[in-house]
Structure formats: C-alpha cells, structure tokens
Amino acid sequence: MEARAIQRTVRQSARKMRLVIDQIRGQAVPQAYAILRFSKKLAAKQIHKVENTALDVDRLRVKYAVVNEGPTLKRFTAAAMGRATPIKKRTSHVEIHVEGDAESRAPKATPAKAGAKGEVVAKGKRPKAAKKKTAAAGKTKKKAGK
Numbered sequence: 001m002e003a004r005a006i007q008r009t010v011r012q013s014a015r016k017m018r019l020v021i022d023q024i025r026g027q028a029v030p031q032a033y034a035i036l037r038f039s040k041k042l043a044a045k046q047i048h049k050v051e052n053t054a055l056d057v058d059r060l061r062v063k064y065a066v067v068n069e070g071p072t073l074k075r076f077t078a079a080a081m082g083r084a085t086p087i088k089k090r091t092s093h094v095e096i097h098v099e100g101d102a103e104s105r106a107p108k109a110t111p112a113k114a115g116a117k118g119e120v121v122a123k124g125k126r127p128k129a130a131k132k133k134t135a136a137a138g139k140t141k142k143k144a145g146k
Contacts, residue, residue, distance in 0.1 A: 002063070002099040007050045009070045014092035017043040017067040021094070024051075029060040029098060050094045064097035 010017070020043040024032035029051070036048040051062075070091035076084040 002097060003060075004064075004095065004097045005050045006096075007046070007094045009091045010046050010094055011089070011091055012043055012046060013090040014067045014069045016041070017047065017092050017094065020044050020047055021065045021067050024062055025065045027062055029057040029062060032062050033057070047094060047096075051096050051098075059100055060098045061100075062096060063099045064095070066095050068093045068095070 020036070020039060020041050023035050023039075024047070027035065032051060033048070036044040036051070070093050072091065073089035075087040075089060077087055079085045
C-alpha cells in the first residue's frame with residue numbers, strides 16, 4: 001500500500017521547511033510524528049498537517065519526502081528618499097509518500113542463475129574469455145636497419 005499527500009503554496013520558504021523534512025525522511029510514521037511534535041520549528045506544524053492524512057500509521061514508513069519552491073509573492077516596502085525596496089514572500093510545495101512497512105523491508109526476488117553450470121555473474125561484468133596463446137606472442141620485431 002502506498003499513499004501520497006501534497007500541500008501546495010505553504011506560506012513558508014522551502015529552505016526552512018527542508019531542515020525539518022530531512023529529519024523525517026525514511027523514518028517510521030509514528031517516529032516521524034514524534035519528531036514533528038517536539039520540534040520547535042514552525043515548519044514542523046505544516047508538515048505534520050500533510051503527513052496526518054495517512055491511515056493505519058503503525059505500519060507505515062515515510063518513503064519519499066520533498067519540499068519544492070512554490071510561487072513567490074512580490075511586495076514592496078517604503079525605503080529612504082522616496083524609494084521602494086522589494087520583499088519576496090516565498091511559498092513552498094510539500095510532498096510526502098508513505099508505504100507499508102512490510103513492502104519497504106521485503107527482500108527483492110533473486111534473478112535466475114546466468115550459466116548452465118550454476119555460475120553467478122556479477123551485474124555489469126562479463127566473464128573473461130580465455131586468452132589464446134600463439135607462437136609469435138613472445139617475439140618482438142626488430143626494425144630494419146640502414
């Protein structure tokens with residue numbers, strides 16, 4: 001079972017939210033809840049809202065968690081000598097995927113044996129062929145002189 005939750009345009013910068021999301025990536029969901037609950041960061045509260053949509057939390061694990069930048073709200077404030085300076089109010093998109101704990105820890109199926117004799121070939125490597133010996137292999141040619 002895999003579920004995903006996405007929250008768009010959270011009114012906090014992605015840089016600040018990534019500090020919290022890095023702590024819960026790969027954790028079991030109950031442990032991730034504990035980390036978010038006792039974190040002092042405001043981003044933890046927003047991420048907890050996103051992760052709270054999971055169902056049977058005892059057997060779930062955070063498989064994928066990412067924070068991307070959202071649209072930036074551009075505002076201006078008064079500055080000295082009648083000028084204006086820009087203010088960038090950043091937003092972010094939070095995406096969390098959770099999966100069943102049994103799925104994430106299950107061993108993957110082993111491939112069938114490669115050779116008829118039961119040889120196991122390492123992935124990406126070919127077995128070396130035997131070199132042919134020739135009579136001229138040990139001799140070197142001399143350059144013809146003047």
